Amino acid sequence: MDKSDVSLPDTAQKRVYYRKLAFKNYEALCAHCGFGIEAVLEVAHIDCDRANNALSNLVILCPTCHRMDDLDLISTKTIILMRDRPRIVRWSKLMKDAGPKAAITRAKTLQKRKWQLAGIKAAKTRAKNKKV
Numbered sequence: 001m002d003k004s005d006v007s008l009p010d011t012a013q014k015r016v017y018y019r020k021l022a023f024k025n026y027e028a029l030c031a032h033c034g035f036g037i038e039a040v041l042e043v044a045h046i047d048c049d050r051a052n053n054a055l056s057n058l059v060i061l062c063p064t065c066h067r068m069d070d071l072d073l074i075s076t077k078t079i080i081l082m083r084d085r086p087r088i089v090r091w092s093k094l095m096k097d098a099g100p101k102a103a104i105t106r107a108k109t110l111q112k113r114k115w116q117l118a119g120i121k122a123a124k125t126r127a128k129n130k131k132v
Helices: 018-025 063-070 076-084 098-131
Strands: 042-045 058-061
Touching (some): 018 058, 042 063, 058 063, 058 076
């Protein structure tokens, strides 16, 4: 029998690399928790049908969130909302008082350092005067 006579099954002919598809179209972060090591991340099928590789059915999750999704500890609606939300980092939420507080701390540190340098200078002068 000739190799050209052998036909491949339908599944092999229509193979879709859903992992590449998901990582090409979505940010390489867990949609739920934000974990971001690409080698560890997994691609989950929202409807749990591995044959349905439509982009709208795929979501990138870390292994922990993927298991929680499979066990329905995270709702499908939440996964879809988290996947489609814009990811904007707002450092101001964490650092709202950092400017004034940091300025006060810097001033205290500088003042403390001035006293330390003055003490060191005085000790050197005393040691020098004892030798003479």
